[in-house]
Amino acid sequence: MSAATTVRAFWEAIDRRDWDALGRLLADDVVYEVPQTRERVRGRAGVVRFNAEYPGEWHLTVTTLVAEADRAATTIGFASPGLPDQTGIAFFTLDDDGRIARIEDWWPEPYEPPADRAHLVERW
């Protein structure tokens, strides 16, 4: 499978809560990192569990996917009842067997823009 296909299957498996399918896409020694919190999970079982235990009746949709042969970047829309919709951004590296070896996961939050550039922008 191409990185694009594998990464799309990764998000589909998570959205379906298909933890066996998710596990088959991951390298044994996959590393998952959240740089904003300095959290790291090592290994297939840990990464599957991290996703399986994520609380809420959430669903996700892939909104952007950029892929090379063995790397990809995605944005997802993440919706969970009672919570504001969020955008997640992830970068993936695949190993020589086409399994996901590294995931870097980002969750940007809304913030107030600096007032000193208000003359340069429009808002929506």
Place this chain on the structure above:
Amino acid sequence: MSAATTVRAFWEAIDRRDWDALGRLLADDVVYEVPQTRERVRGRAGVVRFNAEYPGEWHLTVTTLVAEADRAATTIGFASPGLPDQTGIAFFTLDDDGRIARIEDWWPEPYEPPADRAHLVERW
């Protein structure tokens, strides 16, 4: 130029404050958006000015670049004296002339991880 080459040249032009070079990489009607602040800048002159007026003696380094033919995603390390180092994430779409037509720019901030997953992760 490929999207990878164009996007690398985009960041190099910004880091060098070479606003003429930056302008040559942008479509006339380029759109720059910061979804976290709901800010939008339309047009080459506006996008150049937005970057030219960004305050500080900052420098940036491209840390990840994933590119297809006409799309790319990057992470940059952004360092400005007196401020914490930041990571910027951007997604680019190029037009048929190979110019940058759309930029989506994200600036994730550190946050405290939920306590209920502390048993699933290591910290760094």
